[in-house]
Amino acid sequence: MQPMPLRIVIVGGGSAGWMCAAAAAQVLHPERYRLTLIESDEIGTVGVGEATLPALRDFNELLGLDEAQFMRETQGTFKLGIEFRNWDVPGSYIHPFGAFGELWGGVEFQHFWMRARRQGLNPPPLEEFSVAVRACRRNAFDFPSPSTVLSTFYGYAYHFDATLYADFLRRWSMARGVTRVEGQVVDVALDGAQGTIESLTLKSGQRIAGDFFIDCSGFRSLLLGDKLQVPWEDWSSWLPCDRAWAVPCERSADFTPYTRSTAQKGGWTWRIPLQHRTGNGHVFSTRYVSEDEARATLLGQLDGPALGEPRLLKFRAGRRAQAWKRNCLALGLASGFLEPLESTSLFLIQKAIQDMLRLLPSPEARGVDERLVREFNRSSDALYERIRDFLILHYTANRRFGEPLWDHVRDYPLPDSLHHKLRLFDARGHVPYFKDGFFSRDSWLAVLFGQGLMPGAHDRLADCVPRELLDARLRELHSRVATHAGAMPSHADIIGRYCGEAPVTKLAVSS
């Protein structure tokens, strides 16, 4: 005897809403869970050109999407990492999705590299020991081969148009039984006894009842924040940016397989290459620059003519104290916001969806199990805090002296967890390892070295190799990495061959 299906109601149809609907439609039994998504054509989504992390590939794989088709439909391009320009002294470094060098005798590569520097072997820069970085520097891309060894290890992600992605997932989800309701939520009714959400009323007067509600309403946080009054935990003392301008421009000849992030006086600008255009934006703090000045900065640095007027987004860094309360769980901006400096927005959504799908109430029990709510919130808190620390690192380790924003972030008190990590790196180039891998040791190394930090010593385990042998090994590895990256085709070529020729008709859908 099957119980009545559990009614899941998703509020909001941006990336968060449609990613959630698609994954739920794929994973849950259609006779046990009924999926409804409410969205309004009157409310715009935040969706801008989106840069992602390699984990998104797992998400697409869960849905069984064909990669080339997905990239064609979303004007997608490949991403091997992020270039950071002028975040420390003027210059550039790349945070790649991949390793620097390889382990020798179980000892991490950076220790050998630091030793070689200290002992006058003049090794090439650390980035030249990363295949992904060398490919970025050449605007080249190729798929990692299954026979990849550690020294050539890298992963990849995508840049794509998030509005097209949501649109693609909308069609995909509706074909798999998700009910889409057009309308705007104007009232939320609670159960008097338990304080759980019972139903939503739309502007049209239509009432939608449900057992479990997923708040994807963006910054408004209609259900979790407004109705259930989950307090906001403010992180703006660490991450002071509170606005962003976003504007696309024409695609330029510089077709990078990476996102570019350039530090500015009052924040930073992003540049995300898509097939049909380039996405741009300026994240800034109104404490340090005015909206007008930031707008001018953004428009002055585009590498092609702007396509339309810049749009202004307002936000605060932080998160809701609980992402899941009673029978309501928030995804994406409704649960928290971290600036897109490391492309974590969709990753946070994806991770929350995957956790949620395992921990959802069952149709038999119907009620929410607090034991599972605690587990979801624990996992979500840990991830938010780790990403927060990683973002702060980019700001605090800077030598842009004399600029008020950058002077402020250099000297402010850090979270204890980050302070400890910095001391450990400073002392000996050691980066703690996390099983969950977020962010990975190589990512921390890329940014720590990239921001100009140089440890005072290296691990003694790296002293085990004689100096001449170390020199020879470094040379051999350096040339192996160069050869590997040097054989890759250009990013533009591979996109053209693999997933180019986007049908023009599809583009019209998104506008």
Next chain:
Amino acid sequence: MSATAHPVRELVIVGRDAPVWLSACVMQYALGPAGVNVTVVELPPLAQAADLCISLPALEALHSRLRIDESRLIGATRGAFTLGRRFVDGTGDVSAFFHAHGSNGTRIDRKEFLPHWLHARSQGFEQPFEEFSLTAMAARQNRMLLPDAAIDGFGFTDYGYHLPAIPYGAWLKQLALRRGVRSHATRELGIRVDPQRGIAGLLLDDGRALSGDFFLDVTGREALLTAALGVGIESWRDAFPVDRVLSACGALLSPVPVYSEVRALHAGWVSLAASQVCIHVQQAYCSDLAPDPSELEAATRMPLQAIVVRELQPGRRMHAWEKNCVAIGQAACVFDPLHFVDLHAVQVGLVHLLPLFPVQADFGVERDEYNNNVRAAFGRMRDFQSAHYFLNRYGRHRDGDSPFWTRARAAAPAGELAHKIDAFRARGETVYYEDEAFTIDDWQALFIGHGAIPESWDPAVDRTPPELLRSELGRIQGFIRQKVDEQRTHSAYLQDVCALPRAGGAPSFK
């Protein structure tokens, strides 16, 4: 120039028995080539003939790094392999279960096994969880289990060792000395403490003074150096009732079992673990609930020799690393004997130390990192043991429950463990923290074995068609049967692969 000179040239390791020599081998192997001189100050051994070093699977990897030849080691120490342990109820009729060193089942329809099993169970499927563990099933038939490509595709399987403590220590000592470790034996130890630096020097019984830059305290539960530095202990008495452990040698069993057995008694428990020398018996109990001697006899059914009884005060030092001295093994943490984690604690202490070994005169941040890491790792190991006591269903009787097991059930688990048990009971979700020593499969086997059956499961598996689920469950059982049949028996493996070396290596204590 002092700025570039390494702060540690002379490393002094003080202690006894296998842990001190394992520490010496690891430090010499990793840091000897980098110019660190390793010296052992060896205290009189305390290991007895009945003592057995039982490892978790991780030791194999450490041994390989040290280029230790496994079959020669097993041959020379007359040790044995272990695929896990079987928990048996000697007080009533709680079902026995295996905690094997391998994965439980394999993915079905690209989804985890446990929720499928729970789903099938809810529909009347009755096969016990452990019958889907290839490792447990091999153990039940006393077969060794060596992975091949098909088994690798199925899941993972691992093994630990049963190494008689005296020959294992002797073997490691030989290895350490051969590799260049210097050693001094002493019956007494004087410790000079410098309030700033920590350990300033040692005085040996022949009047020699020994100085060093850095010290490892492997002196066991006395923690001679660490105690001299004034580091206190956080007692774990509230969570662990056992305060006495009896060790003894039983008969030599043939064939040699490839797993250990842990049997609940009314007043504690007894474990039987095999080597090629004898069955090593351990009985754990509370001194104020003194066991009836007949219980031990009934459980072992063999004459016992070389009996020793030791007191046990479980607890963790507040810091493992204090000033210039790191406590390793029991000097850092005294565990309850359940699940045999002592040797693993030595390994955890050493492996965390290597990448943080001092490189500059100021190593405060390394010390903090190390102390946090091992504190967490020891906490997770304690949780695993604690869950076993807390969840037990032993000793329940109409005419009064066994006070030992009642006491064990009453020990409230720490916050992280309480949450882990909650999430598992609710959904079969295994919360997996950083620094876990046991695998997710270990936790599942423990929870299910103790009857903590999840109330619901990952909804994703409901989508797998019932026919596919049934046929896959059948296929897995067929695969396990076939693979177990292909394996050599443990006895045959010991004979073929780990035969005694012709000369020199035979243990001397028999």
